[in-house]
Amino acid sequence: MTASEGVERYTIPVGPIHPALKEPIRLDLGVDGEEIIDVDIIMGQVHRGIEWLGMNRNNPIQNIYLAERVCGICNICHPFAYIMAIEQATGITPPERAEYIRVIIAEMERIHSHLLWAGVAAHEVGFESVFYLVWRVREKIMDLIEYVTGNRVTKAMFQIGGVRRDITEEQFPRIRKTLDYYKSIFDQLKTVFLDDRTIRMRAKNVGVLKREDALKLLAVGPTARASGVAKDVRQDQAYSAYADLDIKAITPDILTGTIIGDVYDRIIVRLLEVKQSIEIIERCLDEMPPGATLIEPKLAKLLKTLKTAEGEGVGRAEAPRGEVIHYVRLETGRETLATWKIRAPTYVNLMSIPTILKGGQIADVPIVFASIDPCMSCTNRAVVVDRKTNKKSIMTYEELHQLSVEKTRKLSNGLVK
Amino acid sequence: MEILSPEEIVESFKAALGAGFVNAKIYEREVAVKKNLFKAIWIYVKRDAFRQAVEHICKLQEYPHLAIISSSDQENSVALIYHFTIYYGHHLQELSLGLCVSLPKDDLKIPTITDLIPGAIFTERETQEMMGVEVVGIPDNRRLFLPEDFPEGVYPWRKDETGPEDMLRVLPGRQKK
Numbered sequence: 353m354t355a356s357e358g359v360e361r362y363t364i365p366v367g368p369i370h371p372a373l374k375e376p377i378r379l380d381l382g383v384d385g386e387e388i389i390d391v392d393i394i395m396g397q398v399h400r401g402i403e404w405l406g407m408n409r410n411n412p413i414q415n416i417y418l419a420e421r422v423c424g425i426c427n428i429c430h431p432f433a434y435i436m437a438i439e440q441a442t443g444i445t446p447p448e449r450a451e452y453i454r455v456i457i458a459e460m461e462r463i464h465s466h467l468l469w470a471g472v473a474a475h476e477v478g479f480e481s482v483f484y485l486v487w488r489v490r491e492k493i494m495d496l497i498e499y500v501t502g503n504r505v506t507k508a509m510f511q512i513g514g515v516r517r518d519i520t521e522e523q524f525p526r527i528r529k530t531l532d533y534y535k536s537i538f539d540q541l542k543t544v545f546l547d548d549r550t551i552r553m554r555a556k557n558v559g560v561l562k563r564e565d566a567l568k569l570l571a572v573g574p575t576a577r578a579s580g581v582a583k584d585v586r587q588d589q590a591y592s593a594y595a596d597l598d599i600k601a602i603t604p605d606i607l608t609g610t611i612i613g614d615v616y617d618r619i620i621v622r623l624l625e626v627k628q629s630i631e632i633i634e635r636c637l638d639e640m641p642p643g644a645t646l647i648e649p650k651l652a653k654l655l656k657t658l659k660t661a662e663g664e665g666v667g668r669a670e671a672p673r674g675e676v677i678h679y680v681r682l683e684t685g686r687e688t689l690a691t692w693k694i695r696a697p698t699y700v701n702l703m704s705i706p707t708i709l710k711g712g713q714i715a716d717v718p719i720v721f722a723s724i725d726p727c728m729s730c731t732n733r734a735v736v737v738d739r740k741t742n743k744k745s746i747m748t749y750e751e752l753h754q755l756s757v758e759k760t761r762k763l764s765n766g767l768v769k
Numbered sequence: 770m771e772i773l774s775p776e777e778i779v780e781s782f783k784a785a786l787g788a789g790f791v792n793a794k795i796y797e798r799e800v801a802v803k804k805n806l807f808k809a810i811w812i813y814v815k816r817d818a819f820r821q822a823v824e825h826i827c828k829l830q831e832y833p834h835l836a837i838i839s840s841s842d843q844e845n846s847v848a849l850i851y852h853f854t855i856y857y858g859h860h861l862q863e864l865s866l867g868l869c870v871s872l873p874k875d876d877l878k879i880p881t882i883t884d885l886i887p888g889a890i891f892t893e894r895e896t897q898e899m900m901g902v903e904v905v906g907i908p909d910n911r912r913l914f915l916p917e918d919f920p921e922g923v924y925p926w927r928k929d930e931t932g933p934e935d936m937l938r939v940l941p942g943r944q945k946k
Contacts, residue, residue, distance in 0.1 A: 396914035404925055404933075440798065440809075451801045567832035570888030581858070583834070588856075588863035590805040595861065641802055666809060666852060666865055668836075677852060679839040693839035695852075695892075700836075703888050 361389075366717060366752070368397040377726070379705070379717075386713045391706035406692040412438055412658045412682070413512065413651060415689065419678070420506050422694060425468065428461040429671035430694070431510040433678040436591060438512050440665030441682050442657065447647060448593075450514035452640045455593040456527075457501065457509050458669070459629040459636075463534070464493045465672035466622045466629075469725045470545065473619065476718040477554040478757030482544055489537065496530040499523070512654060514646030524637055531630050538627055545619050546607075553763045555616035559708040559720035562613055569707065570700045573674020574621040575724045577603050579613035585670040594670075597635055602628060615723040622725075660684055664691075673697040673725050698726045715759040718752065770830070772856055775810050775864065778829065782812050785825045789818020809865040811850075816879065819870050823851070823882050826866065830855035833866075835882075838892045840900040842928040846871045847902060849879065872902065874929075881906040899926045 362383045368376035376397040382390030402422055406415045419434040420427040432454060439446065446454075467490040474482035494504050500519060501507040509515050519527075545551055561571065566579035576583050584601035586594040602624045604610075604617040611617065648654045664681040674697030681691040701724045709720055773781065779793040791813040798807045814822045826833045836852040851868040872879060881904050883889050893904045894913040901924035912919070925933045 396912070396916065399914040401925065407926070440796065445798075448802050568887050570834055570836075570886070572834075583857045585863075587860055588854075588858065589865070590800050590807045590861050593801045595800045595805040595807075596803045598860070600860075601858070639802075664811075666867065668854075668865065675836065677836045679837070679850065679852060681841055691839060691841040693837055695837035699891060700888060703891060 363390075364714065368394075377702075379709075379721070381709070381714070381717070383714060386715070388709050388712050388714065388717070391709045393702055393705060395702070403692045403694060406689050408688055411655060411687050412680075412689060413655060415692070416510055416512070417506075417508065419694075420508065420510075423696065424505060425465050426461065426671045426673065426676070426696070427506050428458050428509070429669045429676045430678070430696075432458060432592075433667035433669040433676045434680070434694075435510050435512050436667030436669065437665040437678045437680040438658070438667075438682075440667065441663040441680055442512075442661040442665075443663075444513045444647060444657075446514045447644045448641045449518075449643045450645045451593040452636045453515045453517075453519050453645060454510070455597075456519060456633050456636045457497075457507060457515075459632045460493060460497050460500070462629045462672045463626050464490055464497065465725075466626050467493065469622060469672075469722075470541075470619070473615075473719065473722050474551070476722045476753075476756060477550065478753075478760045479548075479550055482548075482551075485544070486541070489534075489541070492530050492533055496527060499526060511646055512658070513648050514644070516646065518645045519640075527633070527637065531633060534626070534630055538630075541626075542623060545623055546616075550760055550764060551619070552616065554716075554719055554760055555614065555619060555723075557612065557614050557616075558716055559615045559712060559723055560613050561704050561708045563611070565707050566613070566704065569703045571674075571704050572697050572700055573671070573725075574618055574625065575674065575701050575704060577601055578611075578617035578621045580605070580611035583675075585668050585675050589668060591668065593636060594632075596639070597632060599628075599632070615719060618723045658682065659687060671697055674701060698724070702726065713759075714752075715755040718756045770856075772859065772862055773829070775808055778810060778864070778866075779812070781829070782814075782822065782825060786814060786818045786821055789815045789821060791815060805861055809867065811867045811869055813869045813871075816870055816872060819868075820880050820882070822868055823885055826853055826855065826868070827885055833886070835886050835889050835892070838889075838896050840896055840902065840926060842900070842926065843871075844874075844929075846873050847877060847900060848872075849896070849902065851882075877902045878905050879903070881908070883908055898924070900924055901927060901931060 364381040364383055366379040366381060368378045378394040380392040381388050402418060405418060410418055416431050419430040422430045467486055471483045471486040498504045501509050509517060561579045563580045566576045566581050580603055582601040582603055586599040587601045602621050604620040607620050661682045662684045667678045669676050676697060677695045679693040680689050683690040712720060775795045783790050794811040796809040800807050834854045834857060836854060839850045841848045848871050853866040855864050855866055856862045879902055881893060890909055891913060893907055896902050897904050898912045898915050922931060923933055924931050
């Protein structure tokens, strides 16, 4: 759709600091009145050169902790994919028990990440009470993560050839207690998110990504699954203990019978995945094999193996937002990695953003953008540029957020359809 | 859709590419308790047969997933690996397929595949700016991550004289190369 003659067309750059995001990115929105007709993405505001550090400064063991710091929320799946790539390149096989512990921690991360997202999404539509509710509920899993790993955020659980801490039988009851708590409130959460009028109004048929577009634009994770692409690394590829557990990718038709690919469907997928994660952790606790958790506890010995190893490997893990892939190449005699390439899920999911924003309204930008759960950060301001006069006016984060909140209010009062 | 075994896939590449096919590696590893197999294939092709190879992957799987292009500086050449995944959506059937192509340093050019896989655009743009590989026919030639004022002819992932060595701060404890 193009702007008709005589109609003023505006470009609204949203970002680099944006309300729906945890990290900076810039969106240039071409708008005709309220309608978005053109979207461009400008990235790189927080490119930290992590791969360069891994290739030039750090040894492969130091890189585990660097990989954890790629993202604050997915700080399990990055080292997970990284160590799997190293293990493939060097031929190290982790003990079976370690594989189960890795999965338990990864699923705990998924629960906390999805709940965090659910809170952010409620905030984006101006539903503050749900935002507070969900984040209070999320504290339980954060406490559990701290109990099991010793930390709330960077868990430092992973090591090449195993994990650094065991989960013992004495810890099981405490873990089960938290999982039971989530099971007991799950129906409540479901009612709040799926039956509430406000959320339905703002999420149904908004930000639609069709199945074909999701496939062409390489969408991954809940974004792809909500569009009906049953793609989940935990289901598709045998990695870690997931290979034993017969995971099934969650698509929204399990609940509703149809697939639309809108924001509402993305809520369904994430909500059901929380339940799935609880079940996975319970199964892991039941089936966890005994034995060692680390194959080589002496780091100097491990480093020597890594220094003399030659080979390449690719590690893929399902992060809360989709597939994470790490590629590493080791050369004999080289202390650092020869090549390290990281691909986080948002890298590919961002390519869907122009498609799902086009035809929408400016007030829908926060929730639609947030619906792919982009792993980047929050809008202070957006600059509105008039293309004809080149005049700039500044929209603050509060104003953009206010637009979204007002839309919710108008919808609930029946003022607009 | 018919699901081929890794060996059959390698054979199908040999048949489709002819002289353009260089080599192939199959990697399999047992994981966890039930010993299911993690499978990956590496296919090495000549640059002339690269487009043909991607077209062949599109025949194996409608909409193959291109995860990323990784690139390694290997003194006289740059090795590109296109990390595909095929057969997704089927329980434990997915295969990681690395399509490897080596480019000589004096002729760093590779045709675009965005016409076959539109989502390849970001990773092609990144390979261009970070490794200095020219993607011929790319529909969007802008930089992806590097800022606009980043100097021309400096490629952060290179290990030769075009690398970013001059731009680094020499911090205590770090030897200048």
